[in-house]
Amino acid sequence: MTYQSQRISHWYFKAALLLFALQVVLGLWLAINYSYTLPQSIVNVFSFATARAIHTNLLVLWMLLGFMGGTYYIVPEETQSEIYSPAIAWFQLIALVVTGVVAIVGFVFGWTQGRPLLEIPRPLDAVVVIGALLFLFNVGMTMFKANRWTVVQGTLLGGLLFLALLYLFGIPFYKNVVIDWYYWWWVIHLWVEGAWELVTGAILAFILIKTTGVDRHVVEKWLYVEIGLFLFTGIVGTGHHYYWIGAPKYWLWFGGIFSALEPLPILLMMIDTIMHVKKRKLEIKNPFTFTLAVGCAVLHMIGAGVLGLLHTLPQINYYTHGSQVTVAHGHLAFYGAYALLNFLVFYYAMPKLKGIEVYNDTKGKIAFWTMSSAMSLMAVTFGIAGVVQSYVERMLGMGYMTAQHYMRLWFEVTLVLGIFFFIGMLFMVYDLFTLKPAKVKK
Amino acid sequence: MTKKVALWIFLVGTISSSALFLWLTWDTHRQVEFLANVDKLSDDVVAGKRVFEKYNCNDCHTILGFGAYYAPDMTKVVKRIGVDGIRYRVKSPEKAFANSSRKMPQQNLTDDEIEKLIAFFTWVGEIDNNDWPPQDSAKRLTRSEEVMVASAGLSPGAAVYQRRGCMNCHSLQGKGGSVGPALDKVGKRLKQAEIRRYIRDPKAVNAKAIMPAQKDLSNKELDEVARFLANLK
Numbered sequence: 001m002t003y004q005s006q007r008i009s010h011w012y013f014k015a016a017l018l019l020f021a022l023q024v025v026l027g028l029w030l031a032i033n034y035s036y037t038l039p040q041s042i043v044n045v046f047s048f049a050t051a052r053a054i055h056t057n058l059l060v061l062w063m064l065l066g067f068m069g070g071t072y073y074i075v076p077e078e079t080q081s082e083i084y085s086p087a088i089a090w091f092q093l094i095a096l097v098v099t100g101v102v103a104i105v106g107f108v109f110g111w112t113q114g115r116p117l118l119e120i121p122r123p124l125d126a127v128v129v130i131g132a133l134l135f136l137f138n139v140g141m142t143m144f145k146a147n148r149w150t151v152v153q154g155t156l157l158g159g160l161l162f163l164a165l166l167y168l169f170g171i172p173f174y175k176n177v178v179i180d181w182y183y184w185w186w187v188i189h190l191w192v193e194g195a196w197e198l199v200t201g202a203i204l205a206f207i208l209i210k211t212t213g214v215d216r217h218v219v220e221k222w223l224y225v226e227i228g229l230f231l232f233t234g235i236v237g238t239g240h241h242y243y244w245i246g247a248p249k250y251w252l253w254f255g256g257i258f259s260a261l262e263p264l265p266i267l268l269m270m271i272d273t274i275m276h277v278k279k280r281k282l283e284i285k286n287p288f289t290f291t292l293a294v295g296c297a298v299l300h301m302i303g304a305g306v307l308g309l310l311h312t313l314p315q316i317n318y319y320t321h322g323s324q325v326t327v328a329h330g331h332l333a334f335y336g337a338y339a340l341l342n343f344l345v346f347y348y349a350m351p352k353l354k355g356i357e358v359y360n361d362t363k364g365k366i367a368f369w370t371m372s373s374a375m376s377l378m379a380v381t382f383g384i385a386g387v388v389q390s391y392v393e394r395m396l397g398m399g400y401m402t403a404q405h406y407m408r409l410w411f412e413v414t415l416v417l418g419i420f421f422f423i424g425m426l427f428m429v430y431d432l433f434t435l436k437p438a439k440v441k442k
Numbered sequence: 443m444t445k446k447v448a449l450w451i452f453l454v455g456t457i458s459s460s461a462l463f464l465w466l467t468w469d470t471h472r473q474v475e476f477l478a479n480v481d482k483l484s485d486d487v488v489a490g491k492r493v494f495e496k497y498n499c500n501d502c503h504t505i506l507g508f509g510a511y512y513a514p515d516m517t518k519v520v521k522r523i524g525v526d527g528i529r530y531r532v533k534s535p536e537k538a539f540a541n542s543s544r545k546m547p548q549q550n551l552t553d554d555e556i557e558k559l560i561a562f563f564t565w566v567g568e569i570d571n572n573d574w575p576p577q578d579s580a581k582r583l584t585r586s587e588e589v590m591v592a593s594a595g596l597s598p599g600a601a602v603y604q605r606r607g608c609m610n611c612h613s614l615q616g617k618g619g620s621v622g623p624a625l626d627k628v629g630k631r632l633k634q635a636e637i638r639r640y641i642r643d644p645k646a647v648n649a650k651a652i653m654p655a656q657k658d659l660s661n662k663e664l665d666e667v668a669r670f671l672a673n674l675k
Contacts, residue, residue, distance in 0.1 A: 033512065040536050043545040048512045049501030107498075114495025116509045175488045177566060178478045181508055182470065217445060224448035232455030235463045244574035245506045248473045252572070254466065258459075319576060322507030322515060394576045399610035400514035401542060402618050408543075 001352045003076035005083035008090065010353045012069025013346050015097050017429050019062035020339075024418075024425045026055040031418045034411035046108070053107045053119045059334065060117070061100045065093075066342035067199050068135060071156060073349045074206050075139055078153045079146035088138045095131045099124050115180070117188060118170045125171050132164040151220035152202050152209070155227055159198025166190050178246040185241045192333070193234040193262065193304075200341050201227050204273065204293065207348050211289055213282035222272045229265035237262050240312045244321055252314045259312040263305035273297040286351070288361035288368075292344040295372060299336025307332055307379060319394045324407065325386030332379035335371075343368070343428065351435050360438045363431035370424030374417045381417065385410040477570045490562025493555045502546075506571060513546065518578035520567045522610065523621075524654030525560050531621065532556050541620035577607070599670020602663045611653070614674075622653060626674060634672035638664055 001007075032038075033048045072089055076082060083089060103120045106112070112119045120128065139160065143153055170187040174180035205223045209216050239255025274297065277290050284290065307329040311320040320326070351359040385407040393403035474480065494500065500509040505516040519528060531538045533556060535546035551559070573579045603609070609618030612625045628637065636647075641664060644651035659667070 037543045038545060040545050040548070044547045047498075047502070047547040049498045049510065049547075052501045052510050052512070053498065110498070112495075112498050114498045114500060116500050119498070119501070173492075175491070176474065176478060176480060176483060177491060177505065177562075178474050178569060179471070180491075181506060182467075182474075184508070221443065221445045221448045224445070224452045225443075228448075228452030228455035231452075232459045235456075235459040236466075238463065239466070241508075242470070244571045245508075246474060246478045246569035246571040247470050248477070249572065250466070251470075254462075318574060321574065322504040322509075322511065324511060327511060397577045397605055397607060399607060399619050401544065401620075402609050404544065405617060 001355070003082050005086045005089070006073050006076050006349075007353060008083070008086055008093070009069040009073040009349060012065050012072065012093055013350055014433070015093065016062040016065040016069065016342065017346070017432060019058050019065065019100070021425060021429050023055055023058035023062060024422050026051055026058065028415070028418050028422060030055060031411065031415040035408065035415045050107050053112060053116075054104050056117050057100070057103060057107075057119060061096070063196075063338050063342060065096065066345060067160075067196075067203075068092075068096075070203050070342075070345040070349070071139055071160065071199075073345070073353075074156065074203065075142050075153070077210075078150055078206065079143055079148050081142060081146040081148075084138050084141035084145060088134050092131045092134050092138070095127060099127045099131070115170075115184065118184065122171060125167075128167070129164075129171075132167065136160060136164060150216070151223055152206050155198050155205075155223060156202035159195050159202060162198065163191060163195035166195060181245045182242065182247065185238050189238045189241055190235070192337075193237060194231060196338060197230045197234065197265075198227050200337065201230070201269065203341060203345060204269070204296070207289070207293065207344060208273065208276045211282065211286075211293075211348070212276050212280035214276045214279060219272075219276065222268070226265045226269050226272075229261075229268065233258050233261040233264065240317070243314050243317055256313050260309065262312070263301070263309050266301050266305040270297040270301045285358050286347070286361065288359075288364050289344065289348055291365070291368060292340060292347055295368065296336065296340035296344055299332065299340060299372065299376070301336070302376075303329065303332030303334070303336035303379065307383075319390040320386060323386045323389045323394070324382050325390065328379045328382035328386055331382060332375060335375045340372075346432055350432055354435055356435055356437045358438045360436045363427050367424045367428035367431060370427065371421050374421035374424060378414055378417045378421070381410045381414045385414075479565070479568055482565055482568070484561065484565075486558055486561040487565040488562075490558035490560070490565075493551070493559045494562060497549050497551065505566065506569075507574065513544070515575055516563060516566070517569075517571070517575060518567050520560070520564050522578055522607065525564075526652050527611075527621070527654055528560055528563065529556055530652045532559065538621050597670055599666040599668070602659070602667040603670060606656070606659065606663070606667070608667070625671060629672045629675040632672070634668050637671050638668035641668065 029051050030048065033051070072083060099120075103124055106121060106124075107119060111121055113121050113125075136157075139157060143149070143157060166187050169183040172183075174183065201223055205219050208214060209219050236254055237259040239251040240259040242251040242255055273293055277294060311317050311325050311329065347359075347361075347364060351357075388407050388410070389403045392398050392406055393400055494505075499516070502510050502513040503516050504511060504514075507515060507517070523531075531546065532551055533553075535548050539545050603614075608625075611619040611622035613619060614625055616624075618624075632640070640647045640651075640653075641656050641659070643655045644653040645655065656664075
């Protein structure tokens with residue numbers, strides 16, 4: 001850490017970690033809902049719907065906090081200047097966390113927009129938009145004042161702008177449910193397969209440049225190609241969500257073809273991450289940081305690339321759409337692409353913010369391997385449940401609950417895996433809050 | 443490859459995809475007018491959508507396949523369980539799902555809200571969405587007779603029972619829904635002809651019945667499923 005204003009990012013990371021812990025707890029509760037029969041009295045007061053709204057909104061909130069914290073850490077080093085206004089950064093952190101907490105408490109009392117993942121009520125959306133504008137203003141001003149442009153910065157700012165812009169499409173009330181879903185995906189799909197990929201690409205490139213010592217030009221050249229491919233395949237690839245919503249038939253073609261190409265940039269990102277790590281010029285100080293970088297690249301590829309590709313073609317998606325197959329893909333994709341990226345940022349930046357050059361990574365390793373194994377196996381159990389559902393409910397035409405009975409075993413296994421994930425999460429959160437320097441080997 | 447070439451790859455990729463996407467968006471808006479019967483999108487339908495959102499239905503159920511996967515899809519719900527079936531479940535979930543391993547919360551909707559919700563579901567059910575979901579597909583149902591013929595040597599009635607979604611509400615040996623009674627011993631209570639008459643028009647036999655009339659079944663299918671059920675003793 002070389003700039004004073006980078007310190008703010010530490011608080012973003014801490015807030016993100018606590019919200020992540022809460023998200024995992026809610027995840028366990030959802031798995032219990034699937035595995036056991038809850039009495040009507042509990043369902044009436046705290047329904048699955050409420051718990052799910054909290055689980056998914058916490059996901060979005062903690063990841064955005066992680067991205068913002070990451071941005072506030074990276075931008076001073078890239079621009080070689082202090083952040084334009086640390087006061088704005090503080091205000092914006094408090095505003096976002098307070099909005100999140102109010103929203104979550106509101107869900108419990110039925111205050112909701114009622115649209116999956118976008119449940120935050122419209123008045124609170126206004127606060128989110130103001131916070132996002134302040135954030136962009138702050139980051140943008142820092143970059144413009146410094147006027148030392150790099151591809152990493154440009155990609156980061158572009159991704160964040162795109163991210164904020166897309167959020168606006170999720171705010172209005174649409175009378176027509178077809179149009180509603182059409183624009184809902186502008187937020188959800190174009191976030192995770194567009195804007196967030198830009199942010200990820202930029203952050204990953206930054207950390208690789210800093211830790212491997214590979215020439216900036218080489219890393220940035222590949223960054224251009226990757227984000228170009230991400231946007232080329234990802235934008236029209238949104239069409240794979242438009243097969244069954246009442247949109248024109250040509251989306252089966254456009255969505256199918258473009259989304260079949262979507263794994264390419266992820267594959268490229270995986271290969272070049274591994275290549276950069278192999279060809280590193282600097283001595284490895286913290287090998288665990290590399291484990292996280294490569295783990296992120298590989299599980300990003302499996303979760304988002306492979307599991308996405310498996311059911312993206314209309315012929316398959318006809319049977320798997322809206323089944324637990326989607327859940328398998330969603331969990332491993334978010335974990336591989338974005339949770340691990342955030343963990344990478346935490347383990348890269350938090351030791352530096354504490355002035356630790358080489359950190360003790362024992363607990364971190366336990367946490368990484370426990371969480372990654374548990375989540376990978378959860379993708380398998382959800383996947384099996386999804387295939388059973390697709391076959392029994394969709395192909396044989398048996399009732400929804402009949403299919404659910406056959407799937408129940410796999411939900412129970414998922415619950416056990418969730419407990420392992422929870423334990424791994426505790427290790428990581430505890431570790432990051434109490435980082436210590438590694439003992440010098442004699 | 444130089445950095446300049448890489449920049450061009452980025453620019454061309456992004457701009458071409460964006461342009462194509464925006465053009466398709468414009469065209470989709472144009473076509474949705476017909477595909478989604480926008481002329482039938484009445485105030486009641488819009489009010490029903492607001493009810494659907496107010497009670498956060500979509501965080502358990504899917505509609506058009508989107509939402510949470512904890513409860514059945516709502517796209518063709520009117521066709522599947524009928525408007526009476528919807529009224530009963532929403533009004534008294536504690537009764538409708540008393541024996542189910544998964545419960546639905548009692549959210550105390552007013553009668554007016556329920557009617558608006560039904561208007562919304564009715565409109566959604568008529569959207570031309572490439573025949574999804576498969577379990578409610580009209581093509582699949584006409585195929586059910588083929589299956590019945592194919593499995594004639596075993597039990598054509600059982601095939602009808604399975605294909606026509608009887609187990610969405612009823613159960614056999616604990617497998618199936620719990621909205622209607624279990625049918626394991628129905629043959630003890632009712633004769634084949636009585637079962638046949640009941641399935642065709644439940645209200646004609648019992649005015650308080652909540653089971654929707656099965657008008658889609660052919661006479662042949664009806665005979666076979668009634669014979670199958672009458673033999674369950």
